[in-house]
Amino acid sequence: NLHMFMKKKVLTLAISGLLAATVSFSVSAKTTLKLSHNNDKTHPVHISMQAMADEVKKLTDGEVVIRIYPNSQLGNQRESMELIQSGSLDMAKSNASELEAFEPIYGAFNVPYLFKDSEHYYKVLRDPEIGGKILDSTKGKGFIGLTYYDAGSRSFYAKKPIKTPADLKGLKVRVQPSPSALEMMKLMGASATPLAFGELYTALQQGVVDAAENNPTALTLMRHGEVAKFYSEDEHTIIPDVLLISEKSWGKLTPEQQKIVKEAADNSMMSHKDLWAKATEEEIQKAKDTMGVEFVKVDKQPFVDAVKPMHDKALADPVIGPIVQKIDAAR
Numbered sequence: 578n579l580h581m582f583m584k585k586k587v588l589t590l591a592i593s594g595l596l597a598a599t600v601s602f603s604v605s606a607k608t609t610l611k612l613s614h615n616n617d618k619t620h621p622v623h624i625s626m627q628a629m630a631d632e633v634k635k636l637t638d639g640e641v642v643i644r645i646y647p648n649s650q651l652g653n654q655r656e657s658m659e660l661i662q663s664g665s666l667d668m669a670k671s672n673a674s675e676l677e678a679f680e681p682i683y684g685a686f687n688v689p690y691l692f693k694d695s696e697h698y699y700k701v702l703r704d705p706e707i708g709g710k711i712l713d714s715t716k717g718k719g720f721i722g723l724t725y726y727d728a729g730s731r732s733f734y735a736k737k738p739i740k741t742p743a744d745l746k747g748l749k750v751r752v753q754p755s756p757s758a759l760e761m762m763k764l765m766g767a768s769a770t771p772l773a774f775g776e777l778y779t780a781l782q783q784g785v786v787d788a789a790e791n792n793p794t795a796l797t798l799m800r801h802g803e804v805a806k807f808y809s810e811d812e813h814t815i816i817p818d819v820l821l822i823s824e825k826s827w828g829k830l831t832p833e834q835q836k837i838v839k840e841a842a843d844n845s846m847m848s849h850k851d852l853w854a855k856a857t858e859e860e861i862q863k864a865k866d867t868m869g870v871e872f873v874k875v876d877k878q879p880f881v882d883a884v885k886p887m888h889d890k891a892l893a894d895p896v897i898g899p900i901v902q903k904i905d906a907a908r
């Protein structure tokens with residue numbers, strides 16, 4: 578009878594509708610990846626990671642969304658790495674200096690005066706046998722590297738010019754929490770204080786430390802130029818920022834999504850190159866004009882000589898030696 582037929586039909590429709598809903602739900606289940614970092618949202622690295630996130634969202638039709646949390650909101654770099662390792666955070670942007678404490682191979686980038694120029698640097702970062710190998714080195718250990726971001730060269734800044742290693746004598750210099758950074762300061766004759774980046778402004782202001790070292794954007798974007806008026810351009814290291822993802826989160830992505838994320842990360846590294854150069858120039862000008870920071874030219878040779886033992890030691894090291902050799906050969 579018609580009534581029964583209609584009832585059946587409605588039921589079938591309802592069931593198939595439900596099935597369709599379930600199927601389409603599981604196919605388009607959205608994956609949200611939380612990304613933690615310690616810079617401001619006006620920082621070029623944040624802008625470049627946002628570009629990557631936009632590309633990923635577009636190419637996955639909104640199925641993979643990367644949500645970026647700046648300013649150490651989800652913890653400083655060390656804490657973020659620990660959250661990644663325990664599987665409670667998806668992604669983080671750290672720096673090869675701090676990563677040395679998690680995976681010694683990143684220490685290769687912490688050897689002072691390693692890179693000849695920007696061309697040498699990018700050649701190394703993009704070489705599958707050097708930069709690529711380092712990013713892959715932590716597979717099976719909880720996280721993998723996706724790409725690098727240029728973080729410029731690092732120089733000293735303080736309340737006085739630092740023109741020779743002798744000027745560092747007796748100064749407490751904030752360094753990143755990394756064995757290489759401590760060793761470098763020892764060789765240069767300063768006393769090193771490891772601190773998280775986010776704690777540095779107050780430490781400088783209150784005299785907990787007398788000096789710091791970083792790229793020039795720290796003067797304006799972290800306001801360090803308010804308390805340190807001399808930036809002495811000895812350019813002792815060029816240490817990249819590194820974008821990482823937990824293996825747990827990586828495993829949740831389909832192979833196709835993984836490919837999209839990896840490519841978007843690579844693309845953002847290259848668009849960041851020009852953005853970084855431009856932003857650095859602009860921030861230097863701002864530091865001079867609005868904060869009265871003086872940029873001091875420095876004869877680098879005495880600094881180069883002071884830290885030379887680190888390069889020799891690195892070459893002899895079983896973990897970073899082969900990498901440093903390749904970096905030297907790529908000069």
Ligand code: GCU
Pocket residue numbers: 615616654671672728753773774790791792795818
């Ligand atoms: C760079 C880098 C930061 C890092 C900082 C530091 O500015 O971009 O991510 O934390 O150095 O000195 O700690």
